[in-house]
Amino acid sequence: MTRRGALRVGATALAVGAAGNALAACGGATDALTTSSPGGKPKRGGELRVSTITGGTAETLDPGLVLTTPDGLRTYAIFDRLFETYDDVKTLHPGLATSAESNKDATVWTLHLRKGVTWHDGKPFGADDVVWTINAWSSPESYANQFVVGLVDFKRVRKRDDLTVEVPLLVPVAEFPSLLTFYNMGIVQNGAGKHSFAKPVGTGPFKYQSFNPGQQSLFVANRDYWDAPYPYVDKLLIDSSFTDESARLNALLSGATDVLSLAPPTEAKQYEAGGQLKLLRSQSPVTMIISMRMDQGPFADVRVRQAMRLAADRPALVEGALDGMGQVANDLIGEGCDYFAADLVRPHDPEKAKSLLKEAGMEGMSFDLPTSNAAPGYVESATLFAAQAQEAGFDIKVQNGPAATYFGLDYATRPIGQDQCLCCPSLTQQYRTFFVPEGAYNTTHWGTQKPGGKAASKLISEAVAAVDPKLAAELWREVQTQQFEEGGQLGWGTNDSLDLIAPNVEGLKAGPGPTLNNWRLLTGWIA
């Protein structure tokens, strides 16, 4: 069943790594705050060594099973997607597909594939590979499944010619190509099964050389890469043996590694001024969320949910829980996407919150807020919010539990919990992940609330289907207004994307994606 993949990435990665290492988020916002200074003309050769907190023995090279940050780094080195996102949240750059167009109502999509691409084993890339990969997404075992199930009519996906694939949909999706950019959507070779990923063959910038889960892995440059002159370096080493953040920082300081992927906010702050290390920092749309269940329980009353949202002092949460390495959010997810309603701003108004609670007959409402260090800032923000909400008359008891089970079986059923959204290029992807009844991350149970659930779901489907930009803008506005006024997500801030690199590393950029401008190691070079 279902489409739960995406978030789980963040979740589990975090559960696994000491300091939390979410792949999770997708990309977001706007301009990079800092980028690596251009160091002259790119140079070829050398080895780029990247360190990440371990994903343990769960690490994999199968793009359909990508789970942790090291998985993301490795599969982005080996595989390409049909479209890529980097530099900003919403722009789709041609990948293995050069363009896509649909029929008038966006129910049949035609993908035009790149000519002259070869696999690492020398075979030519073509439509058969893409048809095979898309069909692999029909299995719920693949985490790509969640983004396309119920949308793609898998049985009718067909090759039109060697470089053209036709993808019929079950429902109209105006921004369908935006769903093909995600890290679980790496294109694999025709016939690739689970045993193919011991020695994976991709089309990507680096070729597989060696891999041991939870340890170091080695890749060599693919000198026939279609996106020349990339990659610059000859060798890529990804070291995911680190269980300890300070060991990782020491490794970077001593020159034993070149890149620290996903830096904790405190360390990023320490080296913000530059000098010994360079900080890559960018805003991102990955939103920190307190998620309230709407269809039943204490948060079924919209007045209680709005009171919670009004009780949050967002700047203080960003400062206190994220070390200031983030931006204030206003409960809506999808910043940086087309049609995002950036003008809806939530005030901090404990007085109004108090009167709403009173109106709802829930004065002095008391409940448990489960948290865990499953991601950086979870425990800190839960504790801080509980203190803030006192002013509005809430009595919140923070329950700190083990990270390993935080996203366990009660994830989708508990009345309240913490979450993060992903970095996605379209509202279509964000809303289909979080706000459709069959979405596995629909922790607010949007669409099943009474009254109005059915109508709310229908509205989202209409917005997803809207081909005409003017109509789409209207419908997405309506969807977001409803979310802002009735929804169960308290999204208080976004995490900046943070990486630290050695001073002699050039070419790597900050971007809204989870790390290194959406895992773009191919642009890096050693000065």
Next chain:
Amino acid sequence: MNAELEQDPLAPVGVAAPPAARVPRGSHPVLRFLLRRCAVGFLTLAAVSVILFAATNILPGDVAQTVLGKEATPERVAALRSELHLNESVVARYGHWVEGLVQGNLGDSAVQVAQNAPDPSVGSMIATPLVNSLILALIASILIIPLALVLGTIAALRAGKSTDYAVSYGSLILGSLPEFVVGTFLILLFFNELDLYPPVALVPPGASPLDNPEALVLPLLTLLAASLPFGARQVRAGVVESLKEDYVTVARLGGIPERRVLSRYALRNALPASIQAFAQTIQYLFGGIIVVEAVFAYPGLGNLLTNAVLTRDVTLVLAIALVIAAVFVVINIVADLLVVFLVPKLRTGLK
């Protein structure tokens, strides 16, 4: 731990009583002693395996849930649990595990199975880290043994004097500091301040830790700081005991020069006790290695164990813990054998 030569680790160490001579005659007595110790070792490991298995079953959150994370719909958890035989009773699962062990198969990593990995066998995962950890332990032991002997003996000979206090209190303080504190301090001093040694001990794929000996300096110093005090205190206790023995007094009264009294009478007889002390020190060292590997990102067994616990990879945790237990048992047997060879009284007592 040490069935036949048991002692309180902190009490002064004496020579243990000879083992009961119930083994039938025919083979060499030392060989029979060895066989008996091995049998006891196996029993110990069997007991350890039961405890380990029980303990890993108490850990909150099973591997199916941890690996699947938010993907953990009840259906998928159930499917994965049945694939990993988690539905069977604890006793049945223990049976499967032991059956594999007897055939020399440490099992498949639960997480790797859950991830559809092509080669989930635990054996291939732990081989290199085990060698890496043994290298670290071996070098540390080679350094600790002579140092502990010298320091312990000096302290014992100067018992009650300022040198003794310096060694004893110094080692007490150093030994009470956790490894990660010592390690962090050494990094601050030798890397951040002096820039002499690297603060991490990464080993590139295919390389050996010995290729870059400089990187091993700080991990070894940390292990030394943690284990040397323990070893030195044990040696001191042994030497102090033997200095009180009648034969030392008699030798001194007989006018034998003090240096000779020490080397031939006191130290020689303190040696068996010291060997036991070293066995314990090395075992203690293994505990420290797990922490030290995390601090210095050294790719050994401890690092792998940390990973395995974080992902609830039960089979991998079991395999590593059992391997470490086996190392403990082997160290004990070797120490017992050495003692038997060094003490004629024990050797002749073996019938």
